[in-house]
Amino acid sequence: MTFEKEENFQSHTVDQVMTHLVVSAGEDNPVSELYEQLQAGGYSGIPIVDGDNRVVGMVTQLDLLRESRKGTDFSKTPARDIMTRQVVAVERSHSFVSLVRVFLEHGYNRVPVTEYGRLVGIVSRHDVLSHLVQHKPELFY
Numbered sequence: 001m002t003f004e005k006e007e008n009f010q011s012h013t014v015d016q017v018m019t020h021l022v023v024s025a026g027e028d029n030p031v032s033e034l035y036e037q038l039q040a041g042g043y044s045g046i047p048i049v050d051g052d053n054r055v056v057g058m059v060t061q062l063d064l065l066r067e068s069r070k071g072t073d074f075s076k077t078p079a080r081d082i083m084t085r086q087v088v089a090v091e092r093s094h095s096f097v098s099l100v101r102v103f104l105e106h107g108y109n110r111v112p113v114t115e116y117g118r119l120v121g122i123v124s125r126h127d128v129l130s131h132l133v134q135h136k137p138e139l140f141y
Contacts (some may be wrong), residue, residue: 009135012096013110017131018113018121024049027056027080031067034059035080044109044124048083053118057083060109092121096131102130 024047025034034046038061045060067074067082086126089112090099102111103125113121133140 009096012131012135013092014090014094014096014099014113014123015092017096017099018092018123019127020121021129022047022112022119022122024053024119025059025079026050027078027083029079030075031059031064031072031077031082035064035074036094038064041079046081047087047112047119047122048107049119055112055114055119057085058112059083081129084120087112090117090123091115092094095130100128124128 001037023037023041023043025037027048027050037043037046045058046060047055048057050056057079060080061091063082063084064074067077072082088102088106088108090102092113099111102108109139110122110124112119113123
């Protein structure tokens with residue numbers, strides 16, 4: 001039996017797995033500032049939000065690598081110019097099993113978490129694996 005079919009995992013939600021304190025930035029923030037946040041926090045990506053705290057994009061380490069190859073001046077470039085706009089977010093009330101599917105289908109390192117469309121957290125692959133180890137260690141040991 002896979003963990004997805006186990007009843008206890010069916011009742012687990014994204015809210016139980018996510019990091020509730022999430023660093024985000026606005027569309028006008030300079031990319032150099034986002035780089036500093038990524039480095040200081042050890043993050044692989046930062047959600048970009050509008051004035052209503054709705055996710056409008058994501059800036060990732062991969063975006064920074066792409067832009068560095070182009071010679072982009074990060075101090076003069078706003079996040080909106082380099083952010084990935086097609087962002088998949090999950091609602092905090094969604095099931096843990098549906099969250100795992102999002103990671104598997106899209107290959108993301110992290111996914112923003114929303115409530116009524118507004119950013120309330122973030123969940124990483126590490127968070128998902130830690131949750132699995134905590135609740136089903138026999139999968140790993």
